[in-house]
Amino acid sequence: xxxxxxxxxxxxxxxxxxxxxxxxxxxxxxxxxxxxxxxxxxxxxxxxxxxxxxxxxxxxxxxxxxxxxxxxxxxxxxxxxxxxxxxxxxxxxxxxxxxxxxxxxxxxxxxxxxxxxxxxxxxxxxxxxxxxxxxxxxxxxxxxxxxxxxxxxxxxxxxxxxxxxxxxxxxxxxxxxxxxxxxxxxxxxxxxxxxxxxxxxxxxxxxxxxxxxxxxxxxxxxxxxxxxxxxxxxxxxxxxxxxxxxxxxxxxxxxxxxxxxxxxxxxxxxxxxxxxxxxxxxxxxxxxxxxxxxxxxxxxxxxxxxxxxxxxxxxxxxxxxxxxxxxxxxxxxxxxxxxxxxxxxxxxxxxxxxxxxxxxxxxxxxxxxxxxxxxxxxxxxxxxxxxxxxxxxxxxxxxxxxxxxxxxxxxxxxxxxxxxxxxxxxxxxxxxxxxxxxxxxxxxxxxxxxxxxxxxxxxxxxxxxxxxxxxxxxxxxxxxxxxxxxxxxxxxxxxxxxxxxxxxxxxxxxxxxxxxxxxxxxxxxxxxxxxxxxxxxxxxxxxxxxxxxxxxxxxxxxxxxxxxxxxxxxxxxxxx
Amino acid sequence: xxxxxxxxxxxxxxxxxxxxxxxxxxxxxxxxxxxxxxxxxxxxxxxxxxxxxxxxxxxxxxxxxxxxxxxxxxxxxxxxxxxxxxxxxxxxxxxxxxxxxxxx
Numbered sequence: 061x062x063x064x065x066x067x068x069x070x071x072x073x074x075x076x077x078x079x080x081x082x083x084x085x086x087x088x089x090x091x092x093x094x095x096x097x098x099x100x101x102x103x104x105x106x107x108x109x110x111x112x113x114x115x116x117x118x119x120x121x122x123x124x125x126x127x128x129x130x131x132x133x134x135x136x137x138x139x140x141x142x143x144x145x146x147x148x149x150x151x152x153x154x155x156x157x158x159x160x161x162x163x164x165x166x167x168x169x170x171x172x173x174x175x176x177x178x179x180x181x182x183x184x185x186x187x188x189x190x191x192x193x194x195x196x197x198x199x200x201x202x203x204x205x206x207x208x209x210x211x212x213x214x215x216x217x218x219x220x221x222x223x224x225x226x227x228x229x230x231x232x233x234x235x236x237x238x239x240x241x242x243x244x245x246x247x248x249x250x251x252x253x254x255x256x257x258x259x260x261x262x263x264x265x266x267x268x269x270x271x272x273x274x275x276x277x278x279x280x281x282x283x284x285x286x287x288x289x290x291x292x293x294x295x296x297x298x299x300x301x302x303x304x305x306x307x308x309x310x311x312x313x314x315x316x317x318x319x320x321x322x323x324x325x326x327x328x329x330x331x332x333x334x335x336x337x338x339x340x341x342x343x344x345x346x347x348x349x350x351x352x353x354x355x356x357x358x359x360x361x362x363x364x365x366x367x368x369x370x371x372x373x374x375x376x377x378x379x380x381x382x383x384x385x386x387x388x389x390x391x392x393x394x395x396x397x398x399x400x401x402x403x404x405x406x407x408x409x410x411x412x413x414x415x416x417x418x419x420x421x422x423x424x425x426x427x428x429x430x431x432x433x434x435x436x437x438x439x440x441x442x443x444x445x446x447x448x449x450x451x452x453x454x455x456x457x458x459x460x461x462x463x464x465x466x467x468x469x470x471x472x473x474x475x476x477x478x479x480x481x482x483x484x485x486x487x488x489x490x491x492x493x494x495x496x497x498x499x500x501x502x503x504x505x506x507x508x509x510x511x512x513x514x515x516x517x518x519x520x521x522x523x524x525x526x527x528x529x530x531x532x533x534x535x536x537x538x539x540x541x542x543x544x545x546x547x548x549x550x551x552x553x554x555x556x557x558x559x560x561x562x563x564x565x566x567x568x569x570x571x572x573x574x575x576x577x578x579x580x581x582x583x584x585x586x587x588x589x590x591x592x593x594x595x596x597x598x599x600x601x602x603x604x605x606x607x608x609x610x611x612x613x614x615x616x617x618x619x620x621x622x623x624x625x626x627x628x629x630x631x632x633x634x635x636x
Numbered sequence: 637x638x639x640x641x642x643x644x645x646x647x648x649x650x651x652x653x654x655x656x657x658x659x660x661x662x663x664x665x666x667x668x669x670x671x672x673x674x675x676x677x678x679x680x681x682x683x684x685x686x687x688x689x690x691x692x693x694x695x696x697x698x699x700x701x702x703x704x705x706x707x708x709x710x711x712x713x714x715x716x717x718x719x720x721x722x723x724x725x726x727x728x729x730x731x732x733x734x735x736x737x738x739x740x
Contacts, residue, residue: 360643403643405687422715426659428646430686433662458662459683462692466641 064190067098067123068182069114071105071130073160080164082175086129089179093186097121105130111143118147125149125189129157129182150194152555152618157185180631187626195617197552198596202288203309204228204549206542209280209485212240213528214520214535215314216262221539223271227546230306231266232278232294238263240316242528244338246345249390249420250529258528275304283311283488286597287514288551309546310515312538313499314531315485317477317521320368320377326473327364328442333450333470336367337384340472341391350399353470360403360468361395362452363388364440369476370409372436379496381476381525386417388474392424404429405466407440407454432456432464442471477525489516490576498524509538514553517541556618557599558606564613565591571605571614580605642688649685649693649729650722657682659717666709666719674699678709678719681726693726697734700726 070087072078083101091099098117102110105128117123126149128140133156141151159178167174205228208215216238219231237243238259245255266272278296281303285291288309295303319338322329329336333353335343340361344351351358365388369381385408392404406429413421425431432454434440440454445467452466479497486493490513492500499518502510509517519534520526526534545551558579560571567590572580579598583591592613594605606614606621615621642648646657657678666678677699684692703723710719731737 422659422661425661425715426656428658428686430658430683431662432687456683456687459680459687459689459692462689464641464687464689 064095064125065097065121065123066093066095066125066127066186066189067114067117067121068096068100068127068186069105069110069129070099070101070178070182071128071159072101072103073130073164074104077130077159077164080168080171080174081159081178082171083178085175086159086178086182090182090186093183095125095190096186097123106136106139111139114140114143115147118144118149123147123149124153125192126154127157127182127185127189128154129159129178129185131160132156132158132162152195153189153192155185155189155192157181180633183633184627184630187630188623191620191623191626192618195555197555198557200286200288200551200553200597202546202549202551203290203307204546205230205306205308206310206312206546207232207280207290207292207306207308208312208314210234210240210314210316210520210522211238211274211276212314212316212520212531213242213258213262214316214531215312216259216266217532218312218314218519218535218539219272219274220262220265220269221536222542223269225539225543225547227271227309227542229269229272230292230294230308231272231274232280233274233276234279236277238266238274238276241319245341247390247394248528249386250416255528280485280488286595287553288597290515310517310542311489312535312542313485313489313491313516313518313522314520314535314538315480315482315522317525318480320381320475320478322367322473322475327367327440328444328450328471329473331442331444331450331471332448333444334442334473335470336473336475337363337388337391338475340470341387344391344395344398347398351395351402356469358399358402358469360405360466361470361472362405362407362440362450362466362468363392363472363474364442364452365406365408365474367473367475368478370436377476377478377496379525380412382412382414383525383527384474384476385411386413386420386527388472389413389417389420389424391472392429393420393427396424396427396429403468405452405468406431407434407452408432409434409436431458433458477521480522482522489513491516491518496524498522509534509541515545553597554601555596556601556616557596558594558601558603558614558616560592560594561613561615562591564611565609566611566613567591568610570608570610574604574608575599576602576604642690645688645690645693646685650725651728652721652725654718654721655725656716656718657722658686659715660686661715663714665712665714666717669708669712671706671708672702672704674702677703678717678723682717682722685726693729694734697730700730 070083087099087101144151144154163177206222208219208231211233219229222229242255243259277298281295282293290308293305324330328334371377434454438455443451450468455461456464494500499522509519517538519538520531579595583593603616681696705720
């Protein structure tokens with residue numbers, strides 16, 4: 061027997077575990093292990109009091125291993141690593157055993173079985189902990205510079221924010237002009253300022269800052285290097301095609317959205333006078349007095365909501381585009397200010413003028429606009445009449461399903477946002493794309509701009525449909541995230557990564573090919589002997605390479621072949 | 637069945653600037669609290685006025701004149717609709733257009 065001193069803590073999770081697992085029996089069973097010095101149960105192991113108790117035990121009994129049997133490691137790995145660190149124990153000599161998601165919650169009908177399973181799971185954790193070696197985090201130096209991709213309103217504001225906290229900025233824009241969609245907008249909500257004005261102000265601020273290098277007609281063509289020191293190649297088109305290389309510590313993606321374009325015939329799209337919301341908004345923005353369309357005064361307008369959004373079975377876009385209700389209501393008010401006598405009819409499914417934008421909705425109703433509600437299974441029908449006017453037929457849920465025939469001059473299809481096609485960028489950065497086609501953050505509330513790719517954040521409407529204000533807010537969140545990472549000049553990375561034993565490796569190349577992160581290269585040891593070498597800053601410790609190695613030369617630190625075998629033997633002990 | 641709309645109906649019914657049936661957000665609290673249990677007044681009849689469905693408005697004459705003007709709905713209305721004043725305006729509209737009583 062090895063002579064380890066391991067502490068084991070079995071959590072009740074306030075009944076979540078102890079209602080279905082006899083935690084006292086588990087404690088007694090594992091306490092028999094000669095390497096277990098301390099074995100306790102606790103109501104909530106994650107509570108401050110129990111954390112302190114563990115710290116005290118580690119110090120008092122000079123423990124060199126820690127097992128916490130509670131919930132999923134996704135929840136509290138960092139909590140208990142912190143406990144170990146505070147007590148002077150190497151944090152990588154701790155094992156989290158999942159008795160909740162993988163046992164008590166899964167076997168609520170079988171208390172005896174769940175208890176037996178718990179004992180095996182904890183024993184496996186002890187078996188692993190017995191073999192764990194201390195590990196130290198990989199420390200990398202970080203470059204105090206960020207790359208911002210996309211100079212729309214989110215990217216411009218992020219660049220200014222980064223420069224103001226002392227980080228260098230490379231700001232690139234694919235188009236010849238900065239500003240994206242906002243540049244095209246006239247009056248915007250809620251401040252009633254002009255889109256063009258906002259963009260030229262921001263561009264002025266960008267130009268005033270020496271720390272920002274702005275490239276238009278520019279694209280990212282390659283990202284290399286490792287976390288904290290990415291190498292990015294930026295190609296600019298124009299008079300001379302040129303590729304420049306920069307070192308950056310972080311990348312902020314702010315590539316924006318595309319407007320949904322209805323199909324021919326969708327709610328009458330294609331008929332003269334049937335416009336999308338962006339087309340109509342341009343018309344209203346440009347009009348200086350009463351609105352005229354095709355030489356005829358516009359006396360009435362019908363808006364049809366949720367076009368290209370919340371499509372259900374009928375299309376690919378299941379999501380709500382969020383900004384369009386408020387945008388349509390704001391455009392209604394903008395038009396009313398210019399043409400007070402226009403009759404405006406809004407055909408909606410659900411009004412979502414959230415937060416203070418509700419005031420715009422109130423204002424629009426109080427000024428006389430009519431709102432009708434249709435059900436998704438009976439959508440409005442749009443037809444062109446002989447006299448050129450448009451007829452919209454709708455079943456109004458607010459007036460006992462009356463069929464209402466609206467005769468109008470214009471029909472506005474309130475179209476939403478769709479993800480922009482950016483396949484090359486997605487591949488170059490390995491960006492995670494959600495089912496809706498927008499980029500995915502790690503957690504919408506807790507880590508709202510970070511992606512699973514280290515050092516790469518997303519902001520603005522490439523993430524999900526957002527208003528300009530929300531885009532700017534997320535851009536600034538990405539600035540804070542960059543600052544937290546880059547202002548220290550160094551970052552600590554998880555040391556639980558794959559390593560190659562050069563004595564065993566024959567470089568067949570199987571691991572290099574399998575690595576999803578491109579972390580495995582080739583090294584010449586001299587005399588023609590080639591071996592695989594893994595960059596610890598790029599490796600994520602996923603373990604995908606280890607089972608492929610025909611020579612068993614690869615081990616993931618913290619999950620070595622020996623450690624995993626010991627866990628399996630413990631789990632299966634006595635099972636025929 | 638569908639009706640021809642009179643887009644200027646609201647202007648013809650409510651000649652006073654305080655007439656505001658379009659402010660309604662269709663929550664239905666008015667109908668829930670009505671001590672007479674009126675089904676269509678105020679919310680749905682107001683919607684007919686805003687949409688210009690004159691025939692539908694005329695069909696609800698009895699409800700328009702049954703209302704007690706007790707204001708229970710109005711004090712409960714979260715959208716600030718001047719319900720009783722709007723009902724009075726509707727009664728005037730019936731006086732003028734149905735009973736041909738000129739006044740005001």
